[in-house]
Amino acid sequence: MWKHKNIVPILIVFGIVSTLLALFAVSSWWWVFLVLFVWLGSTTWGAFDIRQGYFTDVFYKKKHENRRRVSLTFDDGPTPVTLDILALLKQHQAKATFFCIGKQINKHPDIFRKIIEEGHTIGNHTMNHSKGFGFLNAQQIEQEIDSCDASINDIVPHKPRFFRPPFGVTNPSVAKAVKETKHHVIGWSNRSLDTIIDDENKIFDRVSTRLVPGDIILLHDTSNKTLRVATRLLEYMKQQDFQSVTIDELLNLPAYEH
Numbered sequence: 523m524w525k526h527k528n529i530v531p532i533l534i535v536f537g538i539v540s541t542l543l544a545l546f547a548v549s550s551w552w553w554v555f556l557v558l559f560v561w562l563g564s565t566t567w568g569a570f571d572i573r574q575g576y577f578t579d580v581f582y583k584k585k586h587e588n589r590r591r592v593s594l595t596f597d598d599g600p601t602p603v604t605l606d607i608l609a610l611l612k613q614h615q616a617k618a619t620f621f622c623i624g625k626q627i628n629k630h631p632d633i634f635r636k637i638i639e640e641g642h643t644i645g646n647h648t649m650n651h652s653k654g655f656g657f658l659n660a661q662q663i664e665q666e667i668d669s670c671d672a673s674i675n676d677i678v679p680h681k682p683r684f685f686r687p688p689f690g691v692t693n694p695s696v697a698k699a700v701k702e703t704k705h706h707v708i709g710w711s712n713r714s715l716d717t718i719i720d721d722e723n724k725i726f727d728r729v730s731t732r733l734v735p736g737d738i739i740l741l742h743d744t745s746n747k748t749l750r751v752a753t754r755l756l757e758y759m760k761q762q763d764f765q766s767v768t769i770d771e772l773l774n775l776p777a778y779e780h
């Protein structure tokens with residue numbers, strides 16, 4: 523399997539052998555470059571495409587889903603927009619999962635409480651959502667996860683099991699941290715790019731045309747643009763007989779440790 527823990531030992535052996543052969547002029551240095559290229563390519567690809575589960579196990583969709591169920595997920599809240607998203611979900615009797623940032627929970631505890639009261643699931647999305655998340659060491663990541671869990675625990679008696687890394691970045695430090703904190707890493711299979719694309723039609727088309735049963739859809743409860751996209755998306759899902767359920771229901775995994 524193309525996983526970090528399997529690939530690295532193989533690349534080290536190939537690296538040593540190709541370097542020795544090149545040093546004794548038996549083969550070309552190009553083999554050494556090739557090994558380096560494969561190492562760099564796999565590391566970068568694995569770090570930025572969460573679906574690969576290259577460094578750690580990642581749940582990014584429900585495979586072989588035979589019902590028309592999907593999971594809407596909202597990251598980076600709670601914010602005042604979350605209230606409108608909650609009203610929209612209620613109107614459609616849809617359930618979602620919110621990956622909350624600790625410092626946002628501290629800012630909007632009442633909105634956070636409402637997410638839970640309305641039957642949605644929450645997951646950990648770190649304390650600060652640092653822009654340099656990909657460069658933090660395992661201990662710093664653990665601290666980010668633990669502080670977010672503590673903010674959640676201040677309000678509800680739940681310790682979440684689900685963790686979504688900021689920007690979907692995984693690397694050896696993230697793998698080490700989640701092993702320690704015992705969280706499941708949750709990715710996505712349908713990325714809206716709602717924080718990158720300006721055109722609402724494009725975001726809606728992108729998500730709706732690729733929508734398949736078992737999908738985990740990534741959105742952000744941080745803008746009115748996403749609220750409008752979600753409004754159209756839920757209408758479309760109704761027409762197509764898709765139902766949004768929480769991640770724990772979709773994956774049949776407990777969302778909290780009690």
Ligand SMILES: [Zn+2]
Nearest residue numbers: 597598688689
């Ligand atoms: Zn985020």
